[in-house]
Amino acid sequence: MPDTSEKDPVITSSLGTFLVVSSVLVMLTLVWALYNEFFGLRPWKSYERDFAVRYVKFLRKQIPVQESAEKAILASPDYQQLDQQVKAAEEQVKDKSDETDKQIAILDARFSAITETFTTERAYVATQVYAIEHTSLDNQTSLQNKLAKHEAGPFRVSLPTLPDGKIVTGDYTFQQLQDEFNKVQLDKANMLEEKSELLRPVSELRKKRDAYLTDHLNGLTTEQMRGVLKKTQDASIEIKQINNPDAGIVDRCETCHAGIREQVVITAKDMGGKEVFVSHPEPDLLTLHDPEKFGCSPCHGGNGMALESKERAHGQYEHWLWPLHPMENVQAGCQQCHAMDMVLDHAPVLSDGKDLFQRRGCVGCHRFQNYDPEPELIASVQQQLLLFENQRSEAQRNIARSIQLGDAAPDNDTARMYYTQADKLRVSISDIDGRIEQLDRRSKDLLRDTKKVGPDLKEVRVKMHPDWIPVWLTNPHAWRPSTRMPRFRLADNEVKAISAFIWQSGIDAALPTQPQGDPVKGKESFETRGCMGCHSLDESSPHFAANLSRVGEKDNYDYLVRWIHNPRERTRPYCPFEKRDLTEADYKKHGLPFVFDLDHSKCPNDGHELQVEQETIMPNLRLTIEESRDIASYLMTLKTKDPSSYAKADYLNDPSLKAQGHALVQRYGCAGCHEIAGMEDEGRIGTELTKEGSKPIEQIDFALLTREAREQGWYDHKGFFEHKLAKPEIYDTGRDWKDRDPNDRLRMPDFDLKQPEINALTTFLMGAVESQIPQRYWDAPEDQRRDIQEGWWVVKKYNCMGCHQFMVGQSSRLMTLPRYQTPEWRDQLPPKLMGEGARVSPDWMEKFLANPAMDSKDTDRDGVRAYLKARMPTFFFSPIEIRKLVRFFQALSGQPMPYIPPKLEPLTDQEIAMARALFTSKGAPCLKCHATGDPSHDKFATAPNFLLARDRLKPGWARRWMLDPSMIAPGTAMPSGLFKPVGDHYVFAGPTPDIFKGYDGDQPELLVRYMFEITPDEQRRLMGMSADMLKTSELIRIQEPVHRLTDSRQNRMPSGPIAAKIAGR
């Protein structure tokens, strides 16, 4: 057969190559898929495995270390002593406890012995009862009889019997068996309770001993660590996820960051350098913010759900709006929920940023919620006032209508209804009037609280040396590197125009000529009165207020004297209604003297509230005019050259420059920080920054630097802020920018910020975002914590921390000055305010804050601590701010408001005699340090007068203070150890007067009650009694009328005679 068949493809051609290629391809795909499954798509798996390996190794290494530390503690004498105590206590109760155990054992035996018989019979009785209930009536009686007979027994049981377990055999009826059965159980329960009562001291000691171990052992115990080890070894590889659907949080960060919540402190070194596995550096923060509720990404940023790569998880790719905050800005994450907080524990960088935003005057141009809110609040109060006025007139119309309707009513009931309606409306008007009054006052207070970052430029003519102004404007940093005034990029002609405008719009008035003071005394005053709490005399360290080292080159002496004497004094009051500064003529017109101050603050023309104070933070130190002159004379000596050496600036008076100057001042927003005539109502010229951190990046203008920023990797919010803050004009670039209309150029001036300041502000701005977290997660408490939040704004606003210590570990500025390093001067530091709310009565504090002299006439003094050279100044706080401060301190100490003083048991005559004896006994040093009002004594005094106690202090605090003041104010001059515990009370640690024989009351408490009753009269008596102890030769001379303190609240303030007594004047 010829081979005619065509070539059979089955035979002739082969798919081998194709198959080989495809199978190789399939294989490769599979390999790739497998690889991707295990490594590509799920890199986290290797992280988890790696963690387990490293952590197990670390724990294995660590457990023996901890074990030996534990052993050392177990061997320490303290632990041994505790252990001995436990053993001794065990020994002590051993016999009794063993006896109880024995009895319990007998009872157990008795119980089991009775159980068998009883349960068998009980079952039988139950069946019989069932049978009786289900049988015919005829049968019932016979069955009942049968059962009764059976129940009568007797049942013979042999029971072990207390106390020695002897077995007693007896006959019981069923009822007796049942009673015995119950009794045994009850007896056992009683016995067990007796035992636990017996062992309570032992178990308490044991708890104490075990607590000693955990307290002294750094970290977990060995046993706990073994548990962790086992847990880690048994852990399976899976995605670890925090899911809080309530807040829309899904965070899988812990899949890789597996060690973050471990209780064992894990460092990168422990994990072979793997940073990813460290435990959270601030576990306290995790306690405050439970990760199960808050997750990770709300604070840290990043894409919490992503697991496919580190970049995705950290949100470091385009179009993810919330990239992970870099380490140096990590505190940015706090801001979204803590916008209300001015001071944040755990977030010093952010707090710094918040502070700088205010202090460097950013707020002058950029609105930011909660910063300098007064003008806005005033506007809102005005709105509310309008609303109430409308309500009031409407109510008035309705009253008339209701009465009319009532008069014409067809019946009495209807008439009464209308009349009631009218009465309701009348009462509502009274209510509205009350509210309007409050709003009026609030508006006045808010005006008082309005402050400017920079000085009042209306005063330039009376304050400044004119030739200095252009020098300053050209480059403030060249003249004073640390100044807050930023550098505007001004051409010479612009400097001239602005200077001329400022000069010409200033108030032209003559100040009284002041005689020269003594600069030597002035220097001492300047350095000791407390000026240095805010001011400095050099370029070192950032400070709150101006560096005054060159004041002599620019200021007018007469003005400086007025300023130091009362910085709030204005040359003329400003009427916000008429929008101008009033003159003497305005007052004369109405036959009024030209007097304006906080008590005379109504416009004579139209009755509107006036701005009667300079809008400065600087308080009044209540110095005499002489001392003010001394200080001013000293400050005038501070100069590097004579003001006359500045180039003459005659153009200041050139009226043709004024219009150009005005336009420039408007363009640069000078009125944001300064008060300038005619520009009081200018708005802020910059962008609002409250949510700047989450503005879409496309809306942020990198201008021509966009490409460069992308290439260099700073095309993000952080990059923009940092570059802008370091060099605000950086985005003014390109070939044509110099030809651009000046209005199109960037106006933000140069602040010469240092790197840490840039970082702090960048952190703050990065955190200023439209939060993704529901508002209920924010830190916006309604309770006392809100008072704390609000208080910090005031504390920061007035730089209270320049002089006072608020927190242990925080230094006031004064504390850091060289002068205050010696033991003598350390005792001259202003008081520490830790626990202030627990110490002082809020009523007293309110009065003290309003007038720290605590006297309306004699103000050249300190109401509490006359012995301090530094003086608590008068800040002229408005009632709004006083309320905030008082509440702040009370809230910090968890004290309820209003404060109702506890009633103290009045002293009996015997107790008075005892208290006197103790106060004046040789051992009692109280009157050596505490002021008494006697000048010859008080020149040595280093502590407040006891007369203040009653109104100022809280009795419980006073007792705690006496017992151990170092627990309240570490480092205080008041010594500890004045009292020692005896039983449940304290007694004086020194020789106690004989009169105390047989007295077993609490002696510090007695002294507190005495202190709270003491009168000036009584105090003099004390001084007389201790004449041999103290130098009291001049004491008897004081013969002023004695004012007995009474309980009525009106008389509780030591004003007038008492206050005078306290001061010893």
Add this chain to the structure above:
Amino acid sequence: MNKRNLILLFTALIILALVACGKKEEETAEQPSAPATNAPAPTPIDQSTVGEVTGKVSFDGAKPKAPVIHMDQDPVCVQKHAGKVVTAEDAEVNDNGTLPNVFVYVKSGAEKYTFAPPSDPVVLDQNGCMYQPHVLGIMAGQTFKVVSSDPTTHNIHPMPKDNREWNMSQAPGAAPIEQKFARPEIMVPVKCNQHPWMRAWIGVTTNPFYAVTGSDGTFSIKGLPPGTYTIEAWSAIGGTGQTSDQTVTIGPKESKSVDFTFKAS
């Protein structure tokens, strides 16, 4: 077959790689650190080779007039001195132009040795409302015992920078106060808030090599093992304290002399 082999091979490779990685870590792991012990044992010192540093501290300048202390704030103090004028010790200069109350100690060079603090306490007495001694040295961890010979209440208030601050009242006849300073510090001022003129200075050291000059202005530090040391002298003269350092090398059994001079500031 081929495929399975490949998978197997691949898996084996992965396992190998993993094991290899793991191994490497294992190798670089450190040995468990030695268990921490509470107090290191003192370094033995060969007493046959020890030397000595002696010297004199002089004052450069006219002898300043020491301020008079007025104690009339507490008559008890005045009585104790029976009319004698008391002056501030910080400003004292000896008649021979030397300085008393200078604290001289080995500032550095002795770090390689460990010393156990002596079991005897260092005693500070309050007598006539003055501290005795005015300047004293103590080793960190040594007991500091404060007694009072005055029939008035004092309070003892050391104001350290590096140590824990405390302030204890001591009534007449009360038990001595015993405290310790845990950390070295030059110098800790001590004051009594009730008698503000009272002042003592405490030098807390980590070694026993310190001395305080007396009325002849000399000092001697004995028992120094051979080596090179920085000797520092501290004086309160003319203010709040000034120091001066000198380096000295001591051979076996050698005695070297080091003199210091202070000015009024």
